[in-house]
Amino acid sequence: MHDINWRLLALSALLAVTAIFQMGYTNAYPNTAIGSFRLFLNQSSENPMTMSKSEFEWAWSALLAVYFIGFATGSIISASIADRIGRKWTLFLGTCGSLLSALIALFSIILKMSMMFGFSRLVMSLSAAISMNGLILLFQESSPNHMKGLISFNAEMAFVLTNLIGGLLGMQSILGQNLVGLIAVSIIPSSIACFLSVFLKESPKYLFLKKNDATEAGRALKFYQNIQDEEEKANVLNDLKMEREEMQNQRNGSIFDIISNQPVRRGFLLGFATMQLTASVWPVVFYSTDFLMDAGFSYEISEGASTFMLFFSTLCTIIGMFLVEKFSRRWLLIGTATINIFAILGFALSAILSIYWQPLAYGCIACLILHGASYSVAMGPIGWFITSELVPINFRAVSQSLVLGLNHTVALILSFLTFPLYKTAGPITLVIFFVIPGAVCILMLILYLPETKDRHINDIVEELKDAKAKRKRSRAEANEEESHGMNKLGEE
Ligand SMILES: *[C@@H]1O[C@H](CO)[C@@H](O)[C@H](O)[C@H]1NC(C)=O
Numbered sequence: 001m002h003d004i005n006w007r008l009l010a011l012s013a014l015l016a017v018t019a020i021f022q023m024g025y026t027n028a029y030p031n032t033a034i035g036s037f038r039l040f041l042n043q044s045s046e047n048p049m050t051m052s053k054s055e056f057e058w059a060w061s062a063l064l065a066v067y068f069i070g071f072a073t074g075s076i077i078s079a080s081i082a083d084r085i086g087r088k089w090t091l092f093l094g095t096c097g098s099l100l101s102a103l104i105a106l107f108s109i110i111l112k113m114s115m116m117f118g119f120s121r122l123v124m125s126l127s128a129a130i131s132m133n134g135l136i137l138l139f140q141e142s143s144p145n146h147m148k149g150l151i152s153f154n155a156e157m158a159f160v161l162t163n164l165i166g167g168l169l170g171m172q173s174i175l176g177q178n179l180v181g182l183i184a185v186s187i188i189p190s191s192i193a194c195f196l197s198v199f200l201k202e203s204p205k206y207l208f209l210k211k212n213d214a215t216e217a218g219r220a221l222k223f224y225q226n227i228q229d230e231e232e233k234a235n236v237l238n239d240l241k242m243e244r245e246e247m248q249n250q251r252n253g254s255i256f257d258i259i260s261n262q263p264v265r266r267g268f269l270l271g272f273a274t275m276q277l278t279a280s281v282w283p284v285v286f287y288s289t290d291f292l293m294d295a296g297f298s299y300e301i302s303e304g305a306s307t308f309m310l311f312f313s314t315l316c317t318i319i320g321m322f323l324v325e326k327f328s329r330r331w332l333l334i335g336t337a338t339i340n341i342f343a344i345l346g347f348a349l350s351a352i353l354s355i356y357w358q359p360l361a362y363g364c365i366a367c368l369i370l371h372g373a374s375y376s377v378a379m380g381p382i383g384w385f386i387t388s389e390l391v392p393i394n395f396r397a398v399s400q401s402l403v404l405g406l407n408h409t410v411a412l413i414l415s416f417l418t419f420p421l422y423k424t425a426g427p428i429t430l431v432i433f434f435v436i437p438g439a440v441c442i443l444m445l446i447l448y449l450p451e452t453k454d455r456h457i458n459d460i461v462e463e464l465k466d467a468k469a470k471r472k473r474s475r476a477e478a479n480e481e482e483s484h485g486m487n488k489l490g491e492e
Pocket of ligand 1: 049051
């Protein structure tokens with residue numbers, strides 16, 4: 001058992017919370033502060049205070065959905081930025097962008113310009129993806145092996161935590177009626193992140209493998225891992241050297257290779273299906289307060305329930321960290337996804353039936369909390385890394401970014417359409433957009449998803465081969481077993 005480097009852990013936690021702050025915060029405060037934003041859009045429209053309900057619904061959902069365009073673009077360009085200017089400066093760039101987005105948002109509220117608010121969300125999501133990738137690369141490459149899991153958990157924890165802060169501060173009784181204050185608050189953590197990232201060291205791996213600078217890499221190792229001993233330093237650098245040789249030998253798979261190689265294609269589709277299941281979390285994070293008000297609750301109860309859901313999800317993320325290490329990945333994912341889909345179905349049914357019997361509306365609150373909990377406890381976190389566990393290493397980067405890109409495209413369309421359609425067609429929208437596709441995805445997972453926990457990628461790929469290839473293998477295995485049994489008999 002290695003010692004945990006508390007200094008490194010604290011540094012990465014502080015940077016995670018401050019660098020990812022805008023991403024969680026600005027996606028959650030629109031949920032609880034929707035009343036004030038409704039007024040803001042009404043005041044800033046071409047003919048102030050004449051905005052119709054449906055105009056508001058389309059405009060608001062477009063402003064929120066802009067997030068996916070920025071985030072997908074940011075994810076795609078961040079890899080090449082990180083290779084060109086380094087991980088540290090990528091993080092710096094992302095955090096400065098986040099700071100800038102908060103300033104733009106602030107002025108858009110003061111000047112009553114809704115397009116400018118949309119632009120601030122575009123800058124925010126672009127920078128969020130860049131700083132998130134910079135942060136994860138920097139700390140993954142700089143921390144000792146036994147701490148890598150803890151460090152990625154930090155990023156996820158920071159996201160749910162900042163979501164909670166956003167939902168909480170967006171409440172009417174806190175800062176929800178004061179949009180300027182609500183946005184101004186977010187300038188503080190972003191400035192801290194921007195300031196802190198200047199004083200970090202570049203990742204040792206980047207310095208050594210990309211810049212060929214062993215002296216600086218040694219200094220970075222001292223900074224991040226507190227390695228002073230020259231011999232130990234040389235060992236770590238030697239490991240990096242071997243990794244470089246391995247990297248040079250392997251060919252990176254292209255999109256075409258993913259499509260034409262059966263087990264890789266199946267792994268990729270399973271990763272995509274898992275991410276797709278998580279898409280329903282966005283309308284919930286964006287609109288739950290408003291949906292609860294439609295079900296007949298007061299503003300106070302609706303925003304309270306939404307905030308409680310975010311709080312409970314934060315707790316579940318911590319519990320999930322232990323569960324993911326203990327239980328079968330396959331069944332944890334299928335189990336929580338099934339609960340999650342039933343929670344949306346339950347929400348829609350309660351909302352529809354509450355017209356006939358009002359107390360049924362409490363089912364909406366129960367289902368909302370169940371949805372948040374089942375997402376955070378396992379489904380969400382597993383969704384983020386399952387693709388990388390299902391495809392061989394040389395396809396990993398391409399598959400991951402492809403899954404993310406496709407997922408964000410679908411999420412963009414779904415979350416843009418959900419709000420206006422919910423308002424016209426009613427809660428049945430959730431069933432069509434999330435329950436039915438979700439059920440198909442779960443069926444796919446039940447049929448094809450192999451167990452990935454504690455297994456070698458070669459075993460997993462073997463299991464992903466389709467029936468034809470499998471039959472061949474089982475025949476070979478039977479033969480092997482037979483001969484093995486004979487050997488045993490012979491020994492006796
Ligand atoms: C905008 O303001 C007008 C005047 O107060 C009001 O009638 C209308 O319903 C408001 N629109 C929205 C979407 O709130």
